[in-house]
Amino acid sequence: MFSFLQKIGKSLMFPIATLPAAALLLRLGQDDLFGIPFLSAAGAGIIDNLAIIFAIGIAFGLAHDSNGGAALAGAVAYLVLTSAIVTINESINMGVFAGILSGIVGGLLYNKFYNVKLPTWLAFFGGRRFVPIVTAATMTVLAGILGYAWPPVQDLIDGAGDWILNAGMFGVGAYGFLNRLLLPTGLHHVINTIVWFDFGTFTDATGEVVRGEINRFLKGDPTAGPFLSGFFPIMMFGLPAACLAMYAAAKKERKALIGGMLFSIGFTSFLTGITEPIEFSFMFLSPLLYVVHALLTGVSMMVAYALDVHHGFGFSAGAIDYVLNYGLAQNPLVLLVMGLVVGVIYFFIFYFLIIKLDLKTPGREDEDEENGNADTGNNGIDIRAYHTINALGGSDNIQTVDYCTTRLRLTVKDADKVNEKELKRHGAMGLMKVNKTNVQVVIGTAVEFLADAMKSRLAKGNPTPENLDAPIEKLPAEADLPKVIIxxxxxxxxxxxxxxxxxxxxxxxxxxxxxxxxxxxxxxxxxxxxxxxxxxxxxxxxxxxxxxxxxxxxxxxxxxxxxxxxxxxxxxxxxxxxxxxxxxxxxxxxxxxxxxxxxxxxxxxxxxxxxxxxxxxxxxxxxxxxxxxxxxxxx
Known part of the structure; x- marks a missing residue:
């Protein structure tokens, strides 16, 4: 179940990626900016149809082969559900939950029936063509069930939403804390979806009922924003200050190496609100710091609430959204003052804890960990990883590294740059060019060690090993393995x-x-x-x-x-x-x-x-x- 929820959280990134475009268009068209209704209508076309976008995105993300047939199934599921359910109870409004449920059903049914075979006289409707058919039938049954089962759930959700929205600063703070704490698992997207797109209602000037904190804020609800405002000081000032603290605490000989990386991810957080590169740089190396970061996020949310700040974003709480939505905000300048204070707090707390507890943040790793493999150091697997990366066309040609039981499975920019002869010279057993951007390299059952070393090297630009001429050792457990099939x-x-x-x-x-x-x-x-x-x-x-x-x-x-x-x-x-x-x-x-x-x-x-x-x-x-x-x- 945990793994399944992670897949849903990951799939939600597809529809969420549409929000920057929607927010930009919707905001630029407002009267206090360009005053172009055409732009606002274009943005509203996305915001107002988020549920079906969610259905399509989730189904696509859950499909085992990311096939468009699953996306069609998700759309069919949503249209059948929402059209049928209101004939039972016209007051039902499932919001984006209808999209999420439809996407899950469409994706799962696609994986189940994409290769189904029918009798010859029905063969045209077999395979992927069968998926929308069985999806429509399934959602018809579900609509009948939910027509009677959903109203109590809707009342419960509305009651929970009212409680959280009216719980004051502690409710907002708890949300901020959980939002960051769940990030490593990917489940933060689930709680975000509920708060951002379903809690709370607002009737705009046209009489349309809008749900969710982001939607309500962008449509002009003066009460929206408390669940969004407190993120701005964290993402624009707090986490960049954490990068500065990690740089200041790094070993002297490592500062030049990690300085550029920390500046880059810090500036990205400030400008766009994309924080994962920073958070993943220390959450596993120093979990204590990550818990502190989650707590500080909750505190920032509470303080922004207490100071009656209402600000919001369409994508994330970076400088772009801060400026773009400035005209809709209440007391937005307070966030800049908060940000400066938060930045100072982050810097001193992070620097103190890193030094005092000798936390292994970037630039402070032990020497035997710096080359990506604590067991072998800068030899053996590390040298082989260096040569393998070069044979694959260099670090600039490699986009993703994955592996199965025996093979490296790689996404590259240009498969023609891969040198099969060099790969085999450095231990590969074979090469398969699946297409222009996907290749597989047969390594053997110890592929995991090589893949991990390659990922570590790619993160650092694949620097030349110090003892490049040392003999390349066999990968652990590569020789005399029993012949097994998992x-x-x-x-x-x-x-x-x-x-x-x-x-x-x-x-x-x-x-x-x-x-x-x-x-x-x-x-x-x-x-x-x-x-x-x-x-x-x-x-x-x-x-x-x-x-x-x-x-x-x-x-x-x-x-x-x-x-x-x-x-x-x-x-x-x-x-x-x-x-x-x-x-x-x-x-x-x-x-x-x-x-x-x-x-x-x-x-x-x-x-x-x-x-x-x-x-x-x-x-x-x-x-x-x-x-x-x-x-x-x-x-």
Missing amino acids: DKDFFMPIDGKIIPLAEVPDDVFAKEMMGPGFGIIPSGNMLHSPIDGKVVTVFPTKHAIGIQTDTGVELLIHVGLDTVKLKGEGFEALVEQGQLVQAGDALLKLDLAYLEANAPSIVTPVIFTNLTGQKLQMLKDGNQKQGTASILKVE
Whole structure:
């Protein structure tokens, strides 16, 4: 559940990213600025439709492949819900909750049904086209339920909102504290959504009812702003002052290295209100400082409330929003005075705690941590990470670094700049260029160590190691590893029914003469790779393919029995020997009707040919869809 809430919080960043444009247009069109109703209407087009934007953004963010089909499902879910529910009770107003719920339902249903297969006469409506259909049906049922279940919830939310909005400075302070405290988990977006876009109501000059602190402030509600004002002193002055304190407390020999970074993230916070680069720079190194920061945020919110300051933002509490919304604010100059005081407090508290408690903020890390790996220092993995980054086109070419069990999965600016020869020279086992901006580098089961070292180096610009000529050591646990397959990394290769190997009608396979495995009675016509690896054999008759996984397991997929006699008829090979593949890549296209008519059996054995002293355990049986994860594991 915690992980799921994090995904929702992350998905909310998509629709929230639309707010700067909305705020800019809405604000510039007001009479006290340019007085252009056209601009205000353009901004209101976003603000007034946040719920459906949330539905689209969340569904898109939850989709396993970030496909636009999920976004369409989210929009369909919202339109069905909001249109149907008011026929039961026209007073229902779910606000952005309707968008959030619709986005969640649309995203989850997309992941469940994106590859569903229907009978031939309904095939047009299969796959991703089926998702909006099942979404509409699901939301119709939910609308019927919520039409009766939501009014008490709405009353409870309104009551809670009234309580918080009327709880005085302590309610505002508690919100500010929780807002920062939840940032590391990503759940602050959830509480922000409730306060910013749902609590409180205001009827504007046109008679439209507006909900939420941000919406009400931008639409001219004079009571809006207490839940926003106190952030300005923190983001414009407090956190930049914290950067100054960390610079002052840094080791002398490290100041030049970290000074530019601290200035950059401090100025970003002041100008735009984007604070995560600062907060993540110390929240894990020094959790105590982060708790202090959360408490100071709560205090700032309380003081701004006590001084009757009403200011707001469309994106975040930086200088841009401060100036842009100045004309709508009450007592905005007080925030500048508060900011100067807050800046001084932040500097002295942070500097005192860092020095007194020897906190490991940027520039004060222990020497063996400075190169990104406390276990190996500036050798071994660190040197290998340096060469790997250079072989990938340098730090400027690398945008993101991620990894799975055995592979680096990277987003780069230009895949043509990646040097495969240099990668292999420094330990890589293979390279796959997925497209112009995505590459995968096969490293082995110790990929995690290399990825962590690369991330640390990229954060510092990949400086040259001191002992660059030292021999590169093997990554920890890279040699003599047992051949394993983690259950979540192995997928069903084709639609069909899993059967025990003993039921395969061929003694060579059934008695495990070639190795352990399982059988499939296929119902699909496309065979996919069940795991990341390399194609080591494509039989001339195309009826069987051998794959060696990135962990060294050798796998044989033999389609049908005695199909070698078909001399390639009924098969179309989609890969070639030596090709790197990842789980889900298509290997063979089958003419299943031809095979059923001409082969003794279409039962397809999947055999592990080089497992020694290890146990194969099947986790699923019966009919399974292609792509189903965790059907087996090797221990």
